[in-house]
Amino acid sequence: MLPTLGQAVLFMRIFPMTSRALVLLALFAWGFSAQSVSAESCAALRELHGNEIVSVHCGGAPSASFDAQGRLWVAFVQDKHVYVSYSDDKGASYSEPVQVNEVAEDTEFNGENRPKIIVAPQGEVMLSWTTKTSSNFTGLIRFSRSVDGGKTFEVPRTVNDDGLTTGHRFDSLFLSDSGNLYLTWIDKRDMEASLAVGDAYPGAAIYYAVSKDFGKTFSPNYPVSQNSCECCRIAMAPQGDDKVAILWRQIYDSQIRDHAVAVLGPEGEVSGLDRATVDDWYIDACPHHGPSMVQAQDANQYHMAWFSAGELHKGIYYARYDLGQADSNQLIEVDATPGAGHPSLAQHGDELLLAWKGFNGVATQLHVMSSMDDGKSWSPVQTVFNTEQASDHPLLISDGKAIYLSWSTAQFGYVFKELSHDD
Amino acid sequence: MTISVVTKKGRRFPTVLALSLSMLYTLGGSLAAQADNIQDFYTQSFEQIKAQYEGEPFVVSLWSIDCAPCRVELKMLGELKKNDPDFALVVISTDSIENREEAADILDSYELAGIKTWMFADAFVERLRYSVDPLWHGELPRSYFFKADHSFESHSGILTREQIGKFFPSIEQ
Numbered sequence: 001m002l003p004t005l006g007q008a009v010l011f012m013r014i015f016p017m018t019s020r021a022l023v024l025l026a027l028f029a030w031g032f033s034a035q036s037v038s039a040e041s042c043a044a045l046r047e048l049h050g051n052e053i054v055s056v057h058c059g060g061a062p063s064a065s066f067d068a069q070g071r072l073w074v075a076f077v078q079d080k081h082v083y084v085s086y087s088d089d090k091g092a093s094y095s096e097p098v099q100v101n102e103v104a105e106d107t108e109f110n111g112e113n114r115p116k117i118i119v120a121p122q123g124e125v126m127l128s129w130t131t132k133t134s135s136n137f138t139g140l141i142r143f144s145r146s147v148d149g150g151k152t153f154e155v156p157r158t159v160n161d162d163g164l165t166t167g168h169r170f171d172s173l174f175l176s177d178s179g180n181l182y183l184t185w186i187d188k189r190d191m192e193a194s195l196a197v198g199d200a201y202p203g204a205a206i207y208y209a210v211s212k213d214f215g216k217t218f219s220p221n222y223p224v225s226q227n228s229c230e231c232c233r234i235a236m237a238p239q240g241d242d243k244v245a246i247l248w249r250q251i252y253d254s255q256i257r258d259h260a261v262a263v264l265g266p267e268g269e270v271s272g273l274d275r276a277t278v279d280d281w282y283i284d285a286c287p288h289h290g291p292s293m294v295q296a297q298d299a300n301q302y303h304m305a306w307f308s309a310g311e312l313h314k315g316i317y318y319a320r321y322d323l324g325q326a327d328s329n330q331l332i333e334v335d336a337t338p339g340a341g342h343p344s345l346a347q348h349g350d351e352l353l354l355a356w357k358g359f360n361g362v363a364t365q366l367h368v369m370s371s372m373d374d375g376k377s378w379s380p381v382q383t384v385f386n387t388e389q390a391s392d393h394p395l396l397i398s399d400g401k402a403i404y405l406s407w408s409t410a411q412f413g414y415v416f417k418e419l420s421h422d423d
Numbered sequence: 424m425t426i427s428v429v430t431k432k433g434r435r436f437p438t439v440l441a442l443s444l445s446m447l448y449t450l451g452g453s454l455a456a457q458a459d460n461i462q463d464f465y466t467q468s469f470e471q472i473k474a475q476y477e478g479e480p481f482v483v484s485l486w487s488i489d490c491a492p493c494r495v496e497l498k499m500l501g502e503l504k505k506n507d508p509d510f511a512l513v514v515i516s517t518d519s520i521e522n523r524e525e526a527a528d529i530l531d532s533y534e535l536a537g538i539k540t541w542m543f544a545d546a547f548v549e550r551l552r553y554s555v556d557p558l559w560h561g562e563l564p565r566s567y568f569f570k571a572d573h574s575f576e577s578h579s580g581i582l583t584r585e586q587i588g589k590f591f592p593s594i595e596q
Contacts, residue, residue, distance in 0.1 A: 137491050287560070
């Protein structure tokens with residue numbers, strides 16, 4: 001499949017230093033399999049089954065992960081409840097949704113805030129989410145799990161341990177190979193403490209807790225960093241068997257909202273805390289635009305994708321962060337078109353995929369590009385979906401065999417599609 | 424601080440779609456009368472707002488329930504509006520209009536419940552944002568200073584009294 005002129009232009013912009021031969025090779029080798037959409041729209045389901053139907057196609061802000069047996073698990077929010085469905089045919093059909101929280105709560109569901117789901121190797125189905133507790137940016141970090149394969153869920157618990165009515169939001173969940181479950185979030189307890197003594201406090205803070213028994217119990221809350229941005233999702237990726245690396249939007253010099261990276265350990269150890277992007281986005285506002293990060297083939301390096309409207313960089317960017325050198329490199333401007341946003345990365349084998357959204361004034365495009373050399377060079381951009389209706393942020397996940405798109409749309413319902421490579 | 428200058432030309436609108444949506448929301452609005460002063464904001468709303476201010480300067484402030492810095496700006500705008508009811512101010516919430524009660528309470532707490540304001544009334548928020556400004560990324564608060572000829576300057580982040588005073592020297596601070 002030959003790229004369009006626009007894609008070719010973007011491609012040339014991405015590869016100013018790449019040799020012409022490599023460019024031509026990439027042009028002919030590249031191509032996603034044709035996308036056909038088998039998902040059902042919520043509107044169609046409601047026509048058939050009534051407005052009360054609970055379905056992955058109707059729920060808000062779904063997220064997905066695979067268990068060790070290859071079963072796909074999806075968590076979503078509908079009518080103040082978190083629900084879980086699974087699929088044994090990679091999204092062609094889904095199980096009847098099971099309600100997680102019996103008592104309704106004001107569960108946050110939007111692009112940056114969604115329930116997270118991870119299934120442990122022994123089968124515990126573990127979920128975190130944020131419950132809004134007022135109109136003034138307050139919330140609780142909630143957790144529940146199932147120990148009977150997703151048939152029933154434990155009564156949700158609050159993981160933030162400060163007992164304060166303040167901001168605890170934007171949760172992210174990660175399970176290390178060694179079995180440490182990391183739950184991290186944006187927390188305003190330190191802001192409250194500063195304001196109480198009359199000190200200004202830019203932004204919020206990052207906190208986390210660890211469970212070593214697959215969500216049965218959690219550690220106390222551990223602080224990571226002061227002065228984070230208040231309103232962007234946190235990205236998480238493995239560091240060794242036991243730890244996790246996280247990437248979030250951080251406030252520098254009280255005014256700049258770029259990104260920071262740190263490594264979190266199971267006992268509250270925080271190391272490698274450093275600035276990961278230098279875009280110089282001077283803004284005292286909520287970007288609502290969190291980063292994505294996956295581990296590179298070198299286990300101390302990370303692929304990062306993010307959005308900035310900074311003095312130095314405007315648009316979606318990719319770079320590789322070297323934890324040992326505390327430095328980022330291979331910076332690429334991915335898409336500086338107005339309307340481009342919300343990048344997501346995933347890696348499987350040699351293939352690294354980056355997906356993001358574009359908007360041309362009429363329709364949203366779902367763009368994807370791929371690197372087969374650990375982010376050094378990239379394919380042309382493929383537009384795999386086009387919709388003139390509303391859609392969520394796109395997410396990429398892997399089952400260790402392929403990379404899939406997880407994307408909630410008004411037109412197609414919940415889209416779960418393998419983004420396969422032709423060669 | 425992000426400042427850009429754009430003329431009012433060079434926009435595209437999905438006219439047919441916007442019209443049908445406009446009819447749909449007008450119908451919905453008339454069926455469910457609300458006690459507040461919040462209007463549905465759809466793809467043609469911004470053109471209509473500009474038409475209302477034809478030949479006149481005005482300030483636009485975009486906010487959301489979820490945005491803490493927006494409250495600082497709303498407080499300041501509420502005070503200015505109270506001191507000078509003629510202050511040409513357009514306030515638009517980017518939250519879904521399904522959350523209108525929560526928005527109305529917040530506006531009320533800043534004494535802005537008495538003026539006509541707008542809330543996003545289409546889940547396809549990218550299209551609504553584009554109708555305001557194709558170069559806006561969705562960050563909040565976001566504001567615009569429209570001159571009498573409707574050329575404009577944009578601003579991301581909390582507006583200050585000084586910025587508004589500079590644009591509207593006659594305003595009662």
